[in-house]
Structure formats: structure tokens, C-alpha cells
Amino acid sequence: MVLETARVPTANGARYLQQLCKHWSHKLDVQLSENEGIVRFPAAVATMKADPEALTVRVEAQDHETLQRMKGVVASHLDRFAFKEAPLPFEWSKG
Numbered sequence: 001m002v003l004e005t006a007r008v009p010t011a012n013g014a015r016y017l018q019q020l021c022k023h024w025s026h027k028l029d030v031q032l033s034e035n036e037g038i039v040r041f042p043a044a045v046a047t048m049k050a051d052p053e054a055l056t057v058r059v060e061a062q063d064h065e066t067l068q069r070m071k072g073v074v075a076s077h078l079d080r081f082a083f084k085e086a087p088l089p090f091e092w093s094k095g
Contacts, residue, residue, distance in 0.1 A: 001060055001062060002062075003058060003061070003094075003095065004058070004071060004095070005057065005059075005095060006056070006057050006090040006091055006092045008054055008055045008056070008057060008088050008090055009053060010054060010082065011052065012082065013050030014055075016081045017035070017036070017037050017048050017049075017055060020039075020048070020074075020077055020078060021037035021039060028041060035049060036048065043066045044061035044066055045059070045060045046058070046059050047059075055078075057075075059074060071092060075090050
């Protein structure tokens with residue numbers, strides 16, 4: 001498994017997290033609480049945690065190619081919900 005994490009500065013992280021998890025819950029296994037969400041894709045898992053200053057996004061996948069693709073999927077979906085702030089600044093790092 002490979003994983004990368006990004007801390008995305010936004011005061012609206014909890015709202016975006018809720019919207020995104022509800023959107024994906026129609027087709028995927030999603031766990032959601034007020035400030036944390038876990039989305040299980042077929043070949044990856046996205047974990048998101050919101051605090052007052054940022055949304056931390058962690059994507060874990062089976063291989064590097066899937067990781068890169070799923071980072072793009074998560075970022076593009078978040079940008080859709082955050083259209084007033086988009087594009088959000090994702091700075092991915094290993095681990």
C-alpha cells in the first residue's frame with residue numbers, strides 16, 4: 001500500500017467533507033461523523049479530517065498509479081463543492 005496526505009487550508013473543511021461523503025455514499029462504503037469521513041473505493045481509501053483552519057486528506061491505494069488517479073478524483077470533487085474557493089491548494093506529501 002502507498003499513501004499521501006495533503007493539508008488543504010480552508011475554513012469550510014467540515015462542510016466540504018459532509019457534502020463529499022454524502023455524494024459518494026450513494027455508490028461507495030462511507031463512514032461519516034461531524035469532522036471526519038472515510039470513503040472506501042474499490043482500490044483505495046480516502047480519509048478526511050476537518051479542523052477550523054484546514055481539511056486534511058489522506059489517500060491510500062494499492063499501487064502508485066491508483067494513488068495518483070485517486071488523488072485527482074478526490075481533489076477534483078472537492079474543488080466542485082468548494083467552487084467559491086477553487087482550486088483548493090493541495091500539497092501532497094508521502095505518509
